[in-house]
Amino acid sequence: xxxxxxxxxxxxxxxxxxxxxxxxxxxxxxxxxxxxxxxxxxxxxxxxxxxxxxxxxxxxxxxxxxxxxxxxxxxxxxxxxxxxxxxxxxxxxxxxxxxxxxxxxxxxxxxxxxxxxxxxxxxxxxxxxxxxxxxxxxxxxxxxxxxxxxxxxxxxxxxxxxxxxxxxxxxxxxxxxxxxxxxxxxxxxxxxxxxxxxxxxxxxxxxxxxxxxxxxxxxxxxxxxxxxxxxxxxxxx
Amino acid sequence: xxxxxxxxxxxxxxxxxxxxxxxxxxxxxxxxxxxxxxxxxxxxxxxxxxxxxxxxxxxxxxxxxxxxxxxxxxxxxxxxxxxxxxxxxxxxxxxxxxxxxxxxxxxxxxxxxxxxxxxxxxxxxxxxxxxxxxxxxxxxxxxxxxxxxxxxxxxxxxxxxxxxxxxxxxxxxxxxxxxxxxxxxxxxxxxxxxx
Numbered sequence: 001x002x003x004x005x006x007x008x009x010x011x012x013x014x015x016x017x018x019x020x021x022x023x024x025x026x027x028x029x030x031x032x033x034x035x036x037x038x039x040x041x042x043x044x045x046x047x048x049x050x051x052x053x054x055x056x057x058x059x060x061x062x063x064x065x066x067x068x069x070x071x072x073x074x075x076x077x078x079x080x081x082x083x084x085x086x087x088x089x090x091x092x093x094x095x096x097x098x099x100x101x102x103x104x105x106x107x108x109x110x111x112x113x114x115x116x117x118x119x120x121x122x123x124x125x126x127x128x129x130x131x132x133x134x135x136x137x138x139x140x141x142x143x144x145x146x147x148x149x150x151x152x153x154x155x156x157x158x159x160x161x162x163x164x165x166x167x168x169x170x171x172x173x174x175x176x177x178x179x180x181x182x183x184x185x186x187x188x189x190x191x192x193x194x195x196x197x198x199x200x201x202x203x204x205x206x207x208x209x210x211x212x213x214x215x216x217x218x219x220x221x222x223x224x225x226x227x228x229x230x231x232x233x234x235x236x237x
Numbered sequence: 238x239x240x241x242x243x244x245x246x247x248x249x250x251x252x253x254x255x256x257x258x259x260x261x262x263x264x265x266x267x268x269x270x271x272x273x274x275x276x277x278x279x280x281x282x283x284x285x286x287x288x289x290x291x292x293x294x295x296x297x298x299x300x301x302x303x304x305x306x307x308x309x310x311x312x313x314x315x316x317x318x319x320x321x322x323x324x325x326x327x328x329x330x331x332x333x334x335x336x337x338x339x340x341x342x343x344x345x346x347x348x349x350x351x352x353x354x355x356x357x358x359x360x361x362x363x364x365x366x367x368x369x370x371x372x373x374x375x376x377x378x379x380x381x382x383x384x385x386x387x388x389x390x391x392x393x394x395x396x397x398x399x400x401x402x403x404x405x406x407x408x409x410x411x412x413x414x415x416x417x418x419x420x421x422x423x424x425x426x427x428x429x430x431x432x
Contacts, residue, residue, distance in 0.1 A: 001243040001282075008296060009247070009432045010303045017296065018432070032431050036249075036308055040429070073250035073426060182425045234427045235312040235332040 013039065030077045037075050041232065042204045043087050044094040052099035055150065056126070056206035059105035059133070059159065059175020060198040061088050064114020072178045072200045081113065089123050091205045096126040102206060103146070105175040105197060106133020106159030133159040133175065151213035161185070161194055171216070173197055179230070186227040188212070190219055202231040242284050242295070242352075244344055245277040246309060246337075246430035248369065252276065254426065255313070255329065259371050266383050271372040278311065278331055278367055278430065281344045284354040298351070302343045309430035310334045313369060318384040321373055322355065325380035327387070328368035337430070341365055 001007060009018045013035040018028060037043035050056075062068040066081040076084040096102055108117050108130070117138040121128070130142040145158040147170075154170030161174040171193045177185035179200040187201050188194075197207055215228065248255055255276045263269040286295060312332040319326050333341075345362040348354075358365050372383070 001245060002292065003239040003241060007242075007292065010299065011432050012303065012306055012308050013431060015304055017300070033249075036429065036431055039307070070253040073254060073428065075250050078253070179426070180424065229425070230427060233310070235310055235334045235337075 026077055026079065030080065030083070033075050033077060037087065037204075040075075040203075042075055042091075044091045044205060047094045049097055050095070050100065050208065052097060054100055055148075055209040056096055056100055056102045057105065057157070057173060057197045057209060057212075058092070058102070058199055058202065058206040059131075060107045060178055060200070061109075062107055062135075062199075063088065063109040063120050065110035066113065068110070068178075072180065074200060074204075088199065088204060089120075093123075093125045095206045096124075098125050098127075100126045102126040102128045103131065103148070103157050103173075104128055105131045105157055105173065107135045107175065108133070108139065110135045131157055131159055150209055153213060153216065155209075171195060173212075182229045186229040187231050188215060188219075188228040190216070190225045190227065207231060240285050241355075242282055242286065243279055244281040244299070244348070245279050246311075247432050248276050248278070249428055249431045251313060251426045251428040254424065255369060258424070262371060262383070262387070266386075268372055268375070268379070268383065271375050273370040273373065276369050278337075278369055279356075280341050281348055281359055282352075282354055282356060284348070284352040284356070284359070287351055287353065290351045295348075295351070298347055299344070302340070302347055305343075306336060306340055309337045309340060311337050311367070311428060311430065313424070313426045313428060315425070316371075316384065316387045317368060318380055319366065319368075323374045325375040325377055326368075326373040327371045327375065327380055327384055329371060331367035331369060333367045337367065338363075338365075341367075 010016070011018050011032055013032055034043070038045060063085045064081060066078060068074065069076045069078045069081070069084060074084065076087070102124075109115065109120055117136065121130075121139070129146065130136075130139045131146065132139070132142040132144055136142060145156060145163065148155045148157060156164055156168050156170055156172050158164055158172065158174050160176040161172050164172045164174075173195045174185075175196065175198045177196055178198045182201075185194065185196045187196055189196075195212060219225070219228075256274075259272055259274075259276065263272045286292070311334055313329045314332055315330055317328050317330040319328070331337075342362040345359050349359070354360070372380075375383070
């Protein structure tokens with residue numbers, strides 16, 4: 001900055017100075033965000049096949065919902081919801097094999113500009129169980145919640161953790177809170193046995209339940225109850 | 238003013254939410270005149286160039302430092318109030334990553350011999366207060382009132398007139414109907430400085 005004006009900006013991804021004339025252009029920022037996603041693993045560039053028996057989870061894709069980009073700080077240009085949809089669907093299909101079981105925990109699409117849920121569903125690989133979210137309609141075989149025994153743990157899969165029975169003594173896997181309240185709804189809350197698989201929290205790619213179980217075992221064996229805020233690296237100091 | 242420089246990291250993904258929150262706080266406490274309208278994390282400055290040092294030289298020397306860095310992650314978390322150069326400051330504190338601390342030290346190391354900084358902490362980059370300013374130049378009483386409400390130490394609403402309360406209520410109803418959201422506080426947010 002010089003006085004009140006931006007003198008110039010250095011782009012840490014492109015490793016070059018961006019003149020003031022172009023620094024705020026959408027095209028330039030879109031390119032920077034795409035590089036950032038690819039470098040951070042938020043955008044898969046190649047398929048990463050997994051064994052057929054693996055189970056995956058994700059929630060709150062909000063396909064077709066432009067405002068979610070700003071509300072939840074997603075690494076996309078606000079005006080390009082089609083690019084967001086393209087990347088989220090690509091991430092899904094590069095992670096999931098047709099034989100994989102996927103539990104989708106609600107809010108697949110949102111808003112008048114979004115396609116009908118069935119159209120999005122046809123684009124997604126895997127044997128998918130849809131759990132209903134508060135914004136969902138038009139997903140005919142969606143269930144309100146489901147129980148799953150896996151890796152020696154009992155899980156309740158539900159969109160909003162507030163809908164879980166207080167008597168349930170297993171682990172609740174949920175969405176709904178996005179990255180809006182990480183203090184109360186982090187990726188893994190060991191104390192309250194809650195796991196938030198909202199897309200923003202797990203890095204926009206479905207998460208393998210096997211990995212979640214390993215993290216739980218590892219932390220519990222150390223007696224470490226410190227929550228894991230996000231599935232990807234973040235600053236803890 | 239035109240010869241005052243600042244080295245900043247721009248907010249990337251969180252910019253909209255932070256601006257929205259700052260604007261909301263401004264309306265809530267009627268402190269619009271004290272708000273920071275371009276939220277950022279300052280790395281060095283405000284400073285002036287020593288005699289004989291040009292803007293071009295400044296840019297060239299910063300290139301050498303910046304080229305060694307990838308995106309700079311940081312976490313924005315909670316609220317903080319401090320005494321600034323021109324009065325009290327309310328800010329979102331920033332948890333720096335190692336790369337943010339290292340970049341800040343490198344920038345201070347390379348610029349200190351060429352500049353005069355008005356920020357005493359630039360001489361001690363290891364003790365730097367990383368933050369995103371919400372409002373500054375506030376008097377201590379005003380800042381303390383706002384801060385106590387933001388941090389939940391004072392549960393009651395700030396002193397608002399009946400018309401202002403009605404307006405806020407109406408805005409909440411409209412935004413709920415439209416499916417838009419008003420700012421909520423506080424957040425813990427992860428961001429990465431890309432520029």
